[in-house]
Amino acid sequence: MFDPNLNQLDLYFNEIYKNLDIPAHLLATANQRYMDLAEWLKKDSEKRFNSNSILYPQGSILLGTPVMPVKARDDFDYDLVYLREIKKEGITQKELKKQVGDQLKAYIEYLKEENSDDIPTLMEGKRCWTLKYPKFHMDILPALPDEEGEYKMNAKDGIIITDKDLHHWQYSNPKGYNAWFKYQMRQSIHEEKVKLARASTLEVEEIPDNNVKTTLQRAIQILKRHRDSTFKGEKDDKPISVIINTLATKAYKNSSNLYQTLQDILTEMDKHIVEKNGVYIVENPINPKENFADKWERYPERKNAFYSWLKSAKEEFIGLERKGSFSEINERLQKSLGNDVVTGAWNSFEKLNAKKNALNIAVSNIKTPTKPWVP
Amino acid sequence: MALKRRYLEDIEKSLKQYSGLNLIVEGNEVSLKGQWSLEQDGIVLQTYDILISIPEDYPVCVPIVYETGGKIPRKMDRHINPSSGDACLFVEDERWEIWPIGASFKEFLDVPLRNFFIYQAYFEVMGHFPQGERSHGIIGKIEYFLEKFNLDSEDTVLNILMTAESPSTQNLLCPCGKSRKLKYCHGPVVHRMKTNINSEIWNKTIFQLKERRFERRSHSIEKRMKIQEDFFNTSPLDIL
Structure with missing residues (x-):
């Protein structure tokens, strides 16, 4: 022994x-769903708002520290930042959140038209939208670039996000934190x-x-x-x-x-x-x-x-x-x-x-x- | 030139114990293909898909072995030739001790090939080779000679190989410095090494060693000349 x-x-x-750890095949599926969505949102933002957008992972997916839920039947989290490259003066928090929701609804319609075999359901949270897939869900957090540079390090990656009451902008920098980590x-x-x-x-x-x-x-x-x-x-x-x-x-x-x-x-x-x-x-x-x-x-x-x-x-x-x-x-x-x-x-x-x-x-x-x- | 009948029979005979391998004869080309399964006490250590190509001048030339299933990455550090993909089983000069000319094909499978795959399976789990490995190229050969001759000078290795390779020199003193005739010292070992090796490979080794000696000497001559030059270029006033 x-x-x-x-x-x-x-x-x-x-x-x-x-x-x-998240089994490799599950993570690969989630990564693929994320990349599909990112590509679609980018094109849709150009068409719809004539502006650029980027969807990128944050939290444990970005840091490489996700864990399977304690109960095997529960989902694991795949957290994403949805960064719209526009100025905060041009949009209210409420508008931003609604626009993202509209885009995601349109994405689901698009998947239905394409007869996709993996169509998520959309749920609204206080500050983010959730796409629920089998085995995992994507929390999509609407964000804008932080142009005032609240963060000293990696200021270029700073973002502002909506608060729970859709009133005061909150500051965050998931990419900067990941770089430090x-x-x-x-x-x-x-x-x-x-x-x-x-x-x-x-x-x-x-x-x-x-x-x-x-x-x-x-x-x-x-x-x-x-x-x-x-x-x-x-x-x-x-x-x-x-x-x-x-x-x-x-x-x-x-x-x-x-x-x-x-x-x-x-x-x-x-x-x-x-x-x-x-x-x-x-x-x-x-x-x-x-x-x-x-x-x-x-x-x-x-x-x-x-x-x-x-x-x-x-x-x-x-x-x-x-x-x-x-x-x-x-x-x-x-x-x-x-x-x-x-x-x-x-x-x-x-x-x-x-x-x-x-x-x-x-x-x-x-x-x-x-x-x-x-x- | 086709493989001699007796060698083909010897190869066929070895398959009785290695049933995972199939003999393929196509015209003059002889090869073996199949699975190499490593087991110990009922535990499967690893299974490799392999191809063994028998050279026309077998057994003077060693069979060429390929791992075809992609389990061993094709890289020098794993002792797979990156360009041709063949497995590098041992330093050629060591052959007389491992699988001398005249030994059966089964012994080839039993010793160098089996060892090679055990080492690879071991590496996969432990991250290193268990019984050591040789450096790549001529350095690996030199390591072997120094170890085998129990020496620490590359120059002496070359002197021994060059003096002992001819049978007429056996009564001369061995260059190793032990004051013994070659025939009672390193002579017989060198003889066995040489007779178990393709002469091209043997000559290449000697050539590479000579080249290295030349480089070392010219380097030391250059160094000496530099010292002299420095000395003559220095004015006595500088020294004072």
Whole structure:
């Protein structure tokens, strides 16, 4: 049997991650639907408004940290920004939202005319529109360019978005945040690319950042799943993804071992929350004026929920080398990550270990070793 | 020139144990095609689609092996020739130890080919080769000679290969410096190496080693001349 040492735990958590990641075929379908829609909207905006528009992913899809929902029958989120390249003076929030809705209704009509086999249903949210497909839904957030440059870094990618009451413009910069995120883990991205290049015919320079997944991204996915399982009923208190993402990135130590990364993050992440006069601040790394935890002041139960979630994650993930056998670890994690995920991970982990053993035996049985070479 | 009958029979015989491979004879061209399944203790490690082409001058020339299923990327680091796509099983000069001329085709499948695919399956899971690998090109050959002759100088390797390749020199002292006659020292090994290798390949190796020696020497002559030039260009006043 294998002991839960650092290397084995790295393999084990990698299997956990694979079991809660969005399956490749589902993500490929969603990507295709997104690209179809982006192309259609671009053409339609030119025709309809004589102006340019861009549809691009934001949130976990852009960051490479999406997770499958706890309940297998639920959808996963595919969040998009719909940027209309027009000035805010020329349009009200209400008009903007209505125009986007009209375009999406027209898109559905177009799909019907084309006899498309995958026609989504449209739903209206407070600030965004939702296209519901089987297995996933796209939240489409209407936005305009932020011409005043509220954000200091990557000002060119700053956007303004509608608020819930369609009154005051809100500032955001998903691309800028993504640039910061990728920059923080650039060393690991490079290492993952080198690994991928060795296993394929690609050269390191040919591999896009999105084709690799670092230990930081995988660890964030595991922590988000742990959060989702912990807060099944109490949705409002659930720590928001951007807080987990930001703190985890700041605590990341570039370890290539996924389990070590989980430990590093959980040990250090709360040290990056600043407390000033009783106010807790999780600073937006690309806009020091924005506090991701601003709601904690009004709803202290959210702050408490974050700290109690962190405490339980620490108890469940830190020091597993010293906390008994793998079957005990399985049992504990089944409760906090879900039965399917842990059972699936354990089965493939066992298979992988059996294969590794068999490979080692096959190699040790070689009587006349050879060394491959290239002329 | 067609493959001799006895070699064809020997190849056919080996298929009894390698039932996944089919022999294909088309005119003068002989090849084997099929699946190579690696198993250990009931666990399938990997299955490769392969093609083995038997050269006309077999067994002087080694069979050429291709992995046709696309499981091994065609790149040097995976020991697949990127342009031709053939598998690089071993350094040619090592052949006398791995699969000497006269050994059966089954031994070719059992040793270098089986090893190669075990190593590739191992790499897929572990990310590295288990029993080492040779550097590409002439450097890989030099690594082998230095290891085999237990030496650390490339010049001595070349001296040994050049002196020992002729049978008439066997009573001379071995250039390795151990004060022994070649026939009691590195002579027999070199002889076996040479007789198990296509003479073109052997000559190419010697040529490449000579070329490298020439480059090294001219480099060191250039360096010496530079020192002299610097010395003469320096006025005694500069030194003071």
